[in-house]
Amino acid sequence: MERTGTEQPLWRRYLEKADPLVAAEVLIFLFVGVFFFWPLAEAVGAGLTLEGHFSFYWLGRLFSNRIVLGQIANSFLLACVTTAVCLVLTMPMAIVSTRYQFRGQGILTGLLLVPLILPPFVGALSIKRYLGQFGILNLVLERLGVLDLSSGRPPDWLGSGFWVVAVLQTLNLFPILYLNLSAALANLDPAYAQAARNLGAGKWTVFRRITLPLLRPGFFAGGSIVFIWSFTDIGTPLMVGYEELASVRIFKELARADVSGRTYSLVLVMLVLSVLFYVLGKVVFGRSSGAESAKASTASAGQRLGFWGTLGAWVFFGGVILLAILPHIGVVLTAVSGQWIKTILPERYTLEHVLFVLRQPEPRRAVLNSLVYAGLSTTLDLVIGSAAAWMLVRRRLRGARALDLCLMLPLAVPGVILAAGYIAMTAPGRLLEAIGPMRNPTMLLVIAYTIRRAPFVVRGVTAGLQQIPETLEQAARNLGATAGQAIRKVTVPLISANLIASGLLTFSYAMLEVSDSLVLAQLREHYPITKEIYTQAYSANTDAMQIAASLGLLGMLLLGGSLATAAVLMGKRLGAVFRA
């Protein structure tokens, strides 16, 4: 049909007919497509290209390189060890805290979450202080008369660093698994176990046959995050100085000016492995057992522990908490130490390093940069995440499940891999070179943070929405409110705690994000806190460690403040945020 002057242009008619929700959905899909799938495709493509043609050349070289294969195996082993130790550690804790009551339980289970706010990256700063040849451990042993430091070579507890990295990651990540397991346990209808006991099963049989299988989804939810995190973490191994890992190799190669297909072939392998493990985990553990839909028939009143039981719980929980915060106590002490050589505690305390960090232009700019990146990415995350959660829970929009999947996928894709994708996408001569690391990566960093943390917001808000009966919104509509008014006046106030908590959490994690920050911030003026810490720690400066630790201290204060607020606002629901 011929268009006449009075008729509106075609695009405008489409726009007017379009449901704004669908438009929003398309926008989110576009965002994820451009900044998640495209960079991954670029990286994968670069790994499969030689001189402009499709080729398995790089992969072939990779699979014949024993060193690289060894590093991949190390990464896998590290992830297995970390996840397994986390499980062994958290299962009894989750059982004790959900099945029993004891004095001080609230404080201890609250403190268990503290390690979450202490990134192992920062904690690792102090690890040499503890375990080095003239570290605190050896000094204490000497004081106890076990060791003689003056004669012979004192033991170096760091070893190759593998176990130190595993321990640091475990101590940082176990709360994620703990939150998931205890939430899964608490949601389990006690009638399941009672029915089994009633039919003649002993306590151990009940645990093995009924409780454990029903906990599988909870284990997957937390375990998959822990596994993939430790599989591809670069912060902790870099600070510990253990470099025999595939992720560290990728990081080192990405930092070079000319990144070749060799690096991208490793990126490709790590991406495939991550996704494979995630899917495998989902198939083996993650399938819904159907238990979560059941309504608990009886309240599970925890059994009270006696004196010895309470003491045992305190020793166990307290020991784990103490171990977990020890590295960070070290960081704080390092930050305020004047002189600290071959003594158990610093010889002199001073605030000069903390003040130095606050006064010097570079560290100060890093803090400001981080605030900007984290602030912007949190805002974006809240908008995208809540919109997606609402579409999924309330509207059951066509494609909402796919959207949810797309936004959750970053959990399966490691930060360093995504960062590699961005490097490929913004390589010199490409369309997006202008936002590349060598020009101004602000936008890229913000987007990277946003994509990586979106799952937390989606899950947090989804949990909130699911707790609010839809009838509350419908009642508002029924009384004449528009969809927008109903959301603004009813839904948003009711999920405000979830929104704030998810926002704070996202913000905190963005403030101390490691992988993307180390890779994508290449010019000092764009450094966020983490990259500045890394740079300071590796500088030739005599008090490099103190300055890095001071920056770490600042970061922890920022992170601790926001997470404490989140915990207060969200209470027990905080666990929902860390769920895959």
Add this chain to the structure above:
Amino acid sequence: MIEIRLEGISKSYAQGAGSGLVLEKIDLVIEPGEFFFLLGPSGCGKTTLLRILAGLLEPTSGRILFEGRDVTDLAAEKRRTAMVFQNYALWPHLKVIENVEFGPQMRGVEPARRRQIAMEKLAVVQMEAFAQRKPNQLSGGQQQRVALARALAAQPQCLLLDEPLSNLDARLRAKMRTELRRLIKESQTTAVYVTHDQKEALSMADRIAVLCGGRIVQIGRPEEIYQRPKNEFVADFIGEANFLTGNLLQTNPVKIRTEAGILASEMKTDRAAGSGVKCCVRPEKVQIHDKKDFADRNRPNLLAGTVQSMAYYGELSQIEVRLNAGVVWTVTVFSGQAEGLSAGTEVLCGVNPADVIVLEG
């Protein structure tokens, strides 16, 4: 088939606010093979009592005897009771057949034999076609049957049922009542059934214990409980009742002067003439007569009143009559008998002396 004997069972919760006394000195004997009901409003302690029987809760004091053997301190898994939970508690990760096999498996029955037992019990509840399904692929009624099969397969000494029909819709619930009673009577197991639904109790039970505030108020066969409720609580909780208070004029035979007129009763009482009493009459036991058509004014137990309102329920109609002194009675009649009556009609309410129940306390 075992006899269950409860001796002085009390249960109190130490922690928390409130008195915390949930059960107070419960004494009870349940005969072998009996289908016994614990009936009461929510919070009366009936579920607590059932869980104490199962060993899932410990009584604060008292003894539980199965066939004369003290099982008070016996662990839940050793008691050989099988419970049907209110929400069925079918394990969602196990197939129907695996759920049903669980009990025999725990008793060490070898795989082939226990599969056979499970299939038999599934056949009893007509669920054998669903053996390979997961519980959440079944409807509520189907889950209920599987839960029963699971309990029966354990070949328990006694079956415990915790409001098993409460999650079903009204139609299915009515249908399952008859079926459940048949299945349980056929299994010849002593069974204890907890419910707050008086219709369920009246239609299914061999005997009923009515609980209130942690005590047993009355024990008896359904007809006894309904026709001879001991006190106002039982009369009111089970079925509907019209109450009148008054003074005993004479004791043998009983005559009561009430605010609405004099009522004679065939019941015996050990109270002295002149003392205050409360009596009740079931709505369907009241005959209603239009005053202007009624000649036999000298018949005893005739109370005068005015129709206040009428409600039509199909085959039955319910009429509210304001008696003298302002007492309002509910009268249930077949709808045909209510023709010609309307609000404002002056009526006479007649009650057979056999139907006037003198209450205790």
